Amino acid sequence: MATIKDIAKLLDISVSAVSMALNDSPEIGEKTKIKVREAAKQLNYIKNGSAIDLQRQKTNIVLLITDNPTRSYFTDSLQVIQQELIAKHIDLVIITANDKHKGTAERFISENRADAVICMSKFISEEFINLYANKNMPVFVLGRAAKLITNEHVINVPLDYKRVGEDITEYLIAKGHRKIAFVRGSRTSIGSNYRYKGYLRTLKKYQFELDKELVFEARGSDYDHGYGITESMVEHIASGRVDGIFYATDDLAVGGLQKLLERGISVPDDVSIVGYNNYPISRMVTPPITTVDLHQQQIMRRVAKSLIAMMEGNKAKAELVQKLQQSAIFHSEIIERSSVKSRE
Amino acid sequence: MATIKDIAKLLDISVSAVSMALNDSPEIGEKTKIKVREAAKQLNYIKNGSAIDLQRQKTNIVLLITDNPTRSYFTDSLQVIQQELIAKHIDLVIITANDKHKGTAERFISENRADAVICMSKFISEEFINLYANKNMPVFVLGRAAKLITNEHVINVPLDYKRVGEDITEYLIAKGHRKIAFVRGSRTSIGSNYRYKGYLRTLKKYQFELDKELVFEARGSDYDHGYGITESMVEHIASGRVDGIFYATDDLAVGGLQKLLERGISVPDDVSIVGYNNYPISRMVTPPITTVDLHQQQIMRRVAKSLIAMMEGNKAKAELVQKLQQSAIFHSEIIERSSVKSRE
DNA sequence: TTGTAGGCGTTATCAT
């Protein structure tokens, strides 16, 4: 591979001249620049990014770590974050980390291959992050309890799930439901777990007693999990032991809906169902599913802005963190559609 | 940031000893290793990936460029490719390129920041790829006509769309449909365009004349596009001018189905519909949608294997390309569900 | 305007 040295040799000028010419420095004459560019083309010269990063002590890269970039909930986050970063000419790369493989993400973190990282994955441990976050590479951790964070270069964005799951449970109760089942998604999904807690709290608040038989484990958050688990619920519904179902995610609800219809159960006449997250698909099924919009985009925009401020070093961390903490509160909004009917 | 030099200084040993110790070289004594590891921890030493890549002249990274990682069709490809790469301890990073922003992808390519790239995006031009592909960084281009490729380090995987779209059109005709509408997706989607061509060819083959009024432009491939465009079709259906709809993608079909049901049109009684790609959602709606499975995973596995062989340099390129060309043929399979009914 | 030289952090090749 040709390097700037080769170009310099070919033209019999110095490497620094070549470097400057290639970077369009004003200090270099126009004719030299042209010569250099031609020689570069001729020699098939290609820049070496590693060398640049090494010299600059900077990568201009932000790492986004996610369990699965194809999941619906990731769409909003990605869009917003990317939009903010592009405006600042910062590059974003996405890396996956899951139970099968987290090595790539860990290598990128432990080898300082970015100027900042946003970790949305549960599979990178807090110990690991503590170990490697540093001034040159702050790490934003989203959606975690993050009790173990001691490293001052880790910014924990806890996301305020406090009231998550209460809203929609209250809504169902207000609509006259008394036998509300809950379908849990992936056990490792923090959001799903918080919704379950919100459900429990709300039952308690209204002094319903929890019927453990009405809590179902889908063990995953996809359509198929919803479809599968709902098979075990048809009996309960048929026998009148359930009048409403709170699915932890819209995808679960969509799968569940399909199963219910197949089994001749009418939604919402025989049973009401609700999902969570306001994924596009939730309004594209019949009946459209009542759900909750978390307005995640707003939060992500804040996160991105804080991250940029941090990278630019023009804000005290304490201040940023405080702002984030204030703004990382979900403003959940119930999206009423027709999968719920009032019962008396 | 501490470097191995700092560790060496602290312990008063040489940098090479530190380097070897850190890499657990057998040439280094156990006690030294321990000392080094302790010092590293104490100094908060973090490896510098750029320096490693520079020295090794290798990144161990494969770049995957996609328009949008959250689109359903990407799921299969990602899974398979990653699986193959992980087995070889090669890291995969995902970068997006679209009409709004392709700078990041271009920077990564033009600065040789990977050992190979898989380009699934239409927004990186062939000229650009021609310019930068090289021995150290072969580029696999998927789903393109790629007439302009001259660089021998570019591997074009054209994907054989020859028969795509014919199968399902024939199927509809065999089921007695005579007035088949077609809904085009994104104009820039090569797959979607090929399906349209297949539809046209098949109509011709059966000597149906093309009614241009039955070709609809969704101008996108999402639920919403399908939902929106279908509004303009209800009139045709009501008046008996359409008895079947071929949506270019399942997402379009799902959105379209919703609109049809809302407008009181029964599927498949009043009109049959089919989608394409066998996305999970297509069987999670009522009625489940008849679609076509392209068995993309098989192709992606071949692509990944070829890429690895290429990186390992143990195969002649010509041979690989030939194999790929043979195997990059879609084995499309019609997935019969209940959105189509026989008509006489 | 251009050249010289040092350094970025690491690994690898020799010696010792």
Added chain:
DNA sequence: ATGATAACGCCTACAA
């Protein structure tokens, strides 16, 4: 088993 030293490709004072 460890040390010295030269790369890797690029950038940037500073000198000319």
